[in-house]
Amino acid sequence: MAFQPALHAEWIKIRTLRSQIGGLGAILLATVAFATLAAADTDGEDFDPLFSAFFGVSFGQIAAIAFGTTAVAAEFQGGALRVSLAAVPQRGRWFAAKLTAIALPVLAAGLTTGFVTLAVGSAVLGEKADGFGTADGLRAAVGCGIYLTLMSLLAAGLTAVLRSGVAALSILIPFLLIVSFVVGDMSGGIADLLPDRAGQVVLHSTPDGALGPWTGLAVTALWTAAALAAGAWRIRRRDA
Amino acid sequence: MSSIDLRDLTKEYGRRRAVDGLTFRVLPGRVTGFLGPNGAGKSTTLRLLLGLDRPTSGTATLDGRAYATLREPLRHVGALLDAQAPHGSRTGRDHLRALAASNRIPVRRVDEVLEETGLAPAARRRVKTYSLGMRQRLGIAAALLGDPEVVVLDEPSNGLDPEGIVWIRALLRRLAGEGRTVLVSSHLMNETASFADHLVVLGRGRLLADTPMRDFIDARVQPRVRIRTTDPTALGKALARHGHDAVVHDDGHWTVHHARVDDIGRLASQAEVPLLELTAEEGTLEQAYLDLTAADAEFAAQPQEA
Numbered sequence: 001m002a003f004q005p006a007l008h009a010e011w012i013k014i015r016t017l018r019s020q021i022g023g024l025g026a027i028l029l030a031t032v033a034f035a036t037l038a039a040a041d042t043d044g045e046d047f048d049p050l051f052s053a054f055f056g057v058s059f060g061q062i063a064a065i066a067f068g069t070t071a072v073a074a075e076f077q078g079g080a081l082r083v084s085l086a087a088v089p090q091r092g093r094w095f096a097a098k099l100t101a102i103a104l105p106v107l108a109a110g111l112t113t114g115f116v117t118l119a120v121g122s123a124v125l126g127e128k129a130d131g132f133g134t135a136d137g138l139r140a141a142v143g144c145g146i147y148l149t150l151m152s153l154l155a156a157g158l159t160a161v162l163r164s165g166v167a168a169l170s171i172l173i174p175f176l177l178i179v180s181f182v183v184g185d186m187s188g189g190i191a192d193l194l195p196d197r198a199g200q201v202v203l204h205s206t207p208d209g210a211l212g213p214w215t216g217l218a219v220t221a222l223w224t225a226a227a228l229a230a231g232a233w234r235i236r237r238r239d240a
Numbered sequence: 241m242s243s244i245d246l247r248d249l250t251k252e253y254g255r256r257r258a259v260d261g262l263t264f265r266v267l268p269g270r271v272t273g274f275l276g277p278n279g280a281g282k283s284t285t286l287r288l289l290l291g292l293d294r295p296t297s298g299t300a301t302l303d304g305r306a307y308a309t310l311r312e313p314l315r316h317v318g319a320l321l322d323a324q325a326p327h328g329s330r331t332g333r334d335h336l337r338a339l340a341a342s343n344r345i346p347v348r349r350v351d352e353v354l355e356e357t358g359l360a361p362a363a364r365r366r367v368k369t370y371s372l373g374m375r376q377r378l379g380i381a382a383a384l385l386g387d388p389e390v391v392v393l394d395e396p397s398n399g400l401d402p403e404g405i406v407w408i409r410a411l412l413r414r415l416a417g418e419g420r421t422v423l424v425s426s427h428l429m430n431e432t433a434s435f436a437d438h439l440v441v442l443g444r445g446r447l448l449a450d451t452p453m454r455d456f457i458d459a460r461v462q463p464r465v466r467i468r469t470t471d472p473t474a475l476g477k478a479l480a481r482h483g484h485d486a487v488v489h490d491d492g493h494w495t496v497h498h499a500r501v502d503d504i505g506r507l508a509s510q511a512e513v514p515l516l517e518l519t520a521e522e523g524t525l526e527q528a529y530l531d532l533t534a535a536d537a538e539f540a541a542q543p544q545e546a
Contacts (some may be wrong), residue, residue, distance in 0.1 A: 003341065005341060005342050006342055008341040009342035010338075011326075012334065012338040013330070013338045013339055017327065017330060018426065031358040077327070078324035078326075079321060079322035079324060080325045080326070080327060082290075082292050082321055082322065083321075083325045083339070084342075085291075085292055086291075086313065086321075087305075087313065087339050087342040088342050089307060089309075090308070125504075141537070160282040239292065239294060240287070240289070240292040
């Protein structure tokens with residue numbers, strides 16, 4: 001069986017749920033809303049105008065994670081996975097189709113978010129936006145799209161491993177909102193390699209850790225790949 | 241035409257054997273009723289057949305092929321396992337559209353099966369507004385989507401209203417009449433008796449019977465005769481003389497066990513007993529089934545280790 005029909009089916013499943021479409025909108029809204037506040041806190045030694053514009057990604061990523069989680073978690077309710085796998089018994093192919101149907105819309109929403117945020121942030125910051133060049137701005141906008149996509153896939157993989165959306169969110173949300181904020185202040189060392197810390201380097205004008213913008217995203221991609229590999233293994237091995 | 245073939249199929253969950261060495265075939269052109277109490281292993285067997293669970297040993301194949309190797313399986317096998325599977329926030333039609341897309345089944349079929357199952361008026365409503373009976377119909381619609389040669393339904397009459405039950409009976413008969421292979425699990429005897437030609441009976445994961453339904457009943461239930469008379473004394477004497485075992489009921493009718501109307505009618509006539517009623521009471525599937533499982537319960541009461 002070809003991949004395309006399976007992808008088509010998974011895409012129909014996503015776009016026919018209002019909550020999923022709403023999730024994509026929430027990525028954009030949450031992120032851009034904070035860009036309008038970018039100029040609110042421009043004091044301090046280490047003021048980073050680029051990151052102050054993209055600060056909202058910390059919240060937009062929650063929506064991206066919720067999107068990936070919901071799409072996979074729906075399969076673990078009421079025997080939905082059995083219906084899906086009876087239609088597409090090649091489990092690896094089915095999971096790949098599911099992930100593609102998650103990744104593509106999040107990437108589109110994430111890139112849109114990135115460029116809108118850049119535009120709004122630059123406008124709000126005014127001349128303070130001169131602190132970063134056009135190239136930095138574009139890099140951050142594209143990086144924002146990639147980062148959000150990786151985070152939604154990380155959540156999708158974790159949900160497949162745990163077979164529960166509630167379990168996946170109750171690990172990821174506290175991790176992102178609390179652990180990373182707290183540990184994040186202790187810059188340097190192992191904390192820089194956490195998936196969100198590493199991936200968000202791309203949103204700063206001057207990377208201050210060991211990781212550069214793209215190597216940072218690569219570290220996040222490794223986390224995501226690990227979660228997806230574990231999820232795929234679980235989907236293939238277990239009785240549905 | 242396709243047949244289902246189970247060979248020595250076994251599934252263990254931990255140390256418990258849910259399915260224990262099952263071997264049987266399901267042939268096309270007839271409705272096979274898959275009977276057994278709850279927990280007998282019926283649903284597990286169906287999941288193994290659809291490649292959803294992995295057997296501990298043995299095989300389940302369709303025309304010699306494992307389900308998981310089928311290309312576009314919905315075009316070969318349609319299954320209803322759980323009416324609760326469709327997402328509550330999606331419309332019935334969208335649920336079917338996604339399934340159709342996965343197997344490149346034209347959207348036209350979605351509307352056809354919605355029409356066929358009587359769901360067309362509710363097609364664009366969210367599934368969470370559906371009654372259990374409507375969800376059951378949606379599951380059946382999904383099973384019919386790919387116009388499959390093999391139809392497997394797990395407890396399809398569950399939650400259907402009386403009209404729905406009559407409908408599903410006719411549907412199952414029609415599918416078998418078209419030469420399809422139809423396997424329907426149930427724990428309801430009278431319901432199964434109304435549509436099945438053949439029976440596969442499971443108890444504690446093991447095969448208890450695999451026979452035509454009529455044979456199954458005839459082999460287990462002795463014929464009985466129901467009789468009413470204006471002269472009970474004469475009837476009692478006549479029956480006793482021929483060694484018949486009769487029970488008198490409160491409302492005045494008699495039941496003669498292990499007897500046929502031909503014999504009792506002749507006997508009554510010879511003894512000049514006036515009769516008001518003389519009827520053969522056919523065995524029901526329920527009686528035959530209880531007889532079979534009573535034997536199994538005794539057998540299974542022995543300590544057994546999986």
